[in-house]
Amino acid sequence: MAAGALRGVLWPRAAAGLRAARAALAAPAGARAASEMSQDMMPGPYPRTPEERAAAAKKYNMRVEDYQPYPDDGLGYGDYPMLPNKSQYERDPWYQWDQPDMRHNWGEPMHWDFDMYIRNRVDTSPTVVPWHTMSKHFLLFLSIMLIMFGLGEIYPSYRPVGPKQYPFNDLYLEKGGDPNKKPPTVIHYEI
Amino acid sequence: MAWAPPPSAAKLYRPNRFVSLPAELDPATFDTSPEKLRAETERLAIRSRLKRQYLLQLNDPSPPAVIENPALIRWVHAKSQNVYPTFRLTPRTSFLGAVYGLGPLLFWIFVLKADRDRKEKRIQEGKLKRSPFSVFF
Numbered sequence: 001m002a003a004g005a006l007r008g009v010l011w012p013r014a015a016a017g018l019r020a021a022r023a024a025l026a027a028p029a030g031a032r033a034a035s036e037m038s039q040d041m042m043p044g045p046y047p048r049t050p051e052e053r054a055a056a057a058k059k060y061n062m063r064v065e066d067y068q069p070y071p072d073d074g075l076g077y078g079d080y081p082m083l084p085n086k087s088q089y090e091r092d093p094w095y096q097w098d099q100p101d102m103r104h105n106w107g108e109p110m111h112w113d114f115d116m117y118i119r120n121r122v123d124t125s126p127t128v129v130p131w132h133t134m135s136k137h138f139l140l141f142l143s144i145m146l147i148m149f150g151l152g153e154i155y156p157s158y159r160p161v162g163p164k165q166y167p168f169n170d171l172y173l174e175k176g177g178d179p180n181k182k183p184p185t186v187i188h189y190e191i
Numbered sequence: 192m193a194w195a196p197p198p199s200a201a202k203l204y205r206p207n208r209f210v211s212l213p214a215e216l217d218p219a220t221f222d223t224s225p226e227k228l229r230a231e232t233e234r235l236a237i238r239s240r241l242k243r244q245y246l247l248q249l250n251d252p253s254p255p256a257v258i259e260n261p262a263l264i265r266w267v268h269a270k271s272q273n274v275y276p277t278f279r280l281t282p283r284t285s286f287l288g289a290v291y292g293l294g295p296l297l298f299w300i301f302v303l304k305a306d307r308d309r310k311e312k313r314i315q316e317g318k319l320k321r322s323p324f325s326v327f328f
Contacts, residue, residue, distance in 0.1 A: 043269035075284060090211065131207055
């Protein structure tokens, strides 16, 4: 699941890292835009000891039991918590959120893919029909239609036809024939 | 003969990456154990503390110009500036880096070169119609 979420994300990450490195060269290390948050309130490296985990859980406003960082694969998550992959559609529409359009409360830890799970984008709410049933129906329909259309292209079937017959000696004058010359006679019938 | 019990509705539903299990089929909804109650109470305590902080700032008679959301700042920092320090070269990351970094480049190099070689071959054989160059089609 983490691999699937990462697939389209690695290359812009490397670009962002390069930009950050260039920015770090331009400004002193640790400098950030004016904000009252100290460096220990910011995300950091993967927590190794239980004390680091407890401190990270407190930093992210989560319970220690709820806090689960992404596995330490070296992919750049650090100690960011791994929240369930549910979109904002699934949150209660009737609760008084601090930000009602985002269905998000102030200070609540945001999902890594929060910008994907907003209500204008990906929706993971449960469907009436299970996903495997829907995909089976759709793929069966699509494949049957494509196969039948393909067969119709390979083995066409229509009533017998002949070449089209044009009047006025095969449209001699319309096709640019000389009006002073007698056109070649074209007869399309047999008696 | 004892048959196995039929699969539960949750198993029949098979939630995946794109849909989650409905709350009605999830056994955790109907779990009323004291552990769950304690967990919910702790989460509620954290939530109300945060809401209190937010509402105090919001309804302040001389409110700050911008109410910063520390969760948002942390999220932005984690996605932009915390990636390079926590990145590590492992077999998987180097493989993925090669695939995403060099893969498209080499793919397009070979496709375009093969296409142009084929066109050159057709020109040499005289099969390609070379119209005089015009900017106006």
